[in-house]
Amino acid sequence: MGSVGLGRVLEPAGVLPQAAWRLDASPEIGPDEVRIRVRRLNLDAASYRQLAEKHAGDGAAIRAEVCEIVATRGKMHNPVTGSGGMLIGVVDEVGPGSPLPVKPGDLVATLVSLTLTPLRITDGLAGWDGLSEQVPAEGTAILFGRSIVGVLPDDLPPELALAVYDVCGAPALTDRVIRGYGRPVTVAVLGGAGKSGSLTLAAARAAGARTRAVVVSAAERDALLAAGLADEIAIADARDPVAVAAAVGEPADITVVCVDVPGCEHGAILATAPGGTVIFFSMATSFPAAALGAEGLAADVTMLIGNGYVPGHAEFAVGLLRRVPEVRALFEARIAGD
Structure with a gap:
């Protein structure tokens, strides 16, 4: 062992x-x-x-x-x-x-x-x-x-590979959850323009899901529009539950939280359809707030903690980066900005 x-x-x-x-x-x-x-x-x-x-x-x-x-x-x-x-x-x-x-x-x-x-x-x-x-x-x-x-991998700069590996659990788990439904689903990603968010959108689209993204600014919206990873994009503060629910519109089957600030739990729950799934892929998540918030909202949702590991997750994420040049461009722009 x-x-x-x-x-x-x-x-x-x-x-x-x-x-x-x-x-x-x-x-x-x-x-x-x-x-x-x-x-x-x-x-x-x-x-x-x-x-x-x-x-x-x-x-x-x-x-x-x-x-x-x-x-x-x-x-x-x-x-x-x-x-x-x-x-x-x-x-x-x-x-x-x-x-x-x-x-x-x-x-x-x-x-x-x-x-x-x-x-x-x-x-x-x-x-x-x-x-x-x-x-x-x-x-x-x-x-x-x-x-x-x-x-x-030999074909990626180390800085780019590191950035992808850092978030590789998010797209792999999202792919697994989507395929577990066995039917067409809608996936909403809070923080869709970030590293984990953009890879998650790419994974959802590759799995046949309809994708919605919630971002915090017009600049992030424009970057995501140029990448073409989301069918719908809305601007909202992920910490504002009512604004998030309004931005998502019809509740999503799966909501993935990829926002690195506290306070996004209740908006994700409100944005998810009854019987749906919320995946929390942020270390800023308060899991008591998520559990008690869902109870208080009488929300029948399954909530998953993205633990960063799914078998084959690194290869899956790198494969997305290779196949979807728009995702690679977003990562490279972020690294250059840093």
Whole structure:
């Protein structure tokens, strides 16, 4: 089965690495561990937004806090949002008992969260200005036997592959849910112009669904119109439940939340038809608010937590990027903007 990293937990005792407050990030590996030489981190959108808002866009202060979090916790685990991100790097050493399909020298992306990955930063993030989610970095990271890792594709720049892998669970899970209905469905995506949102729209369209997108600005609407990924696009604040429901119009069979701000739960529920499904793919989601909100609205909906893993999710997302040039263009524009 492979280890789950219990030996790396420093406190509190008895929990898995994701739930731990502090991990041992020392570079020496156990028999079934893998050490990665870190090249770049990708902070998840909710975590980066929280840090940027806290420090009013001061890149140096953002950088200092990320360094402090990693030094204190032995991992990149934002204590406010509870989220982290992922990384790319080069395989440095593979333990003799590791079941992971990698070898020294492979350029890989960790397909597990930084919130459970022992991480050591050795350069003080000197190459990062603090103003983007992607973070050039030097250091080491540790993978366990139960970790997930992917060798980066040769035909994509590493920064682009990292951005896709960061959100690859969303389109794969959406595809699975759509196909489970066994009939034509309508899919509404809140935050449709973002990374996970645009891939989710592409997956929904490929699965034969009618697509609706809710975005926050005219600029996002125009970008999504140019991409042609949504049959309908509306502008609304995803935190305003009534505005979201009005923007979606006839309730959707499936609503996917890809917005990196809190407070989007009730709008998603209102926008979903009775018997429908809400997929929460944002680390800013309050799951008590979702559960209690659905109860209070007498909403007969199935609510799913997008856990970031579906078998084959990385290959599925990269395949969408290759087949749908409009999605690739959106990703490349976002990376260039960062």
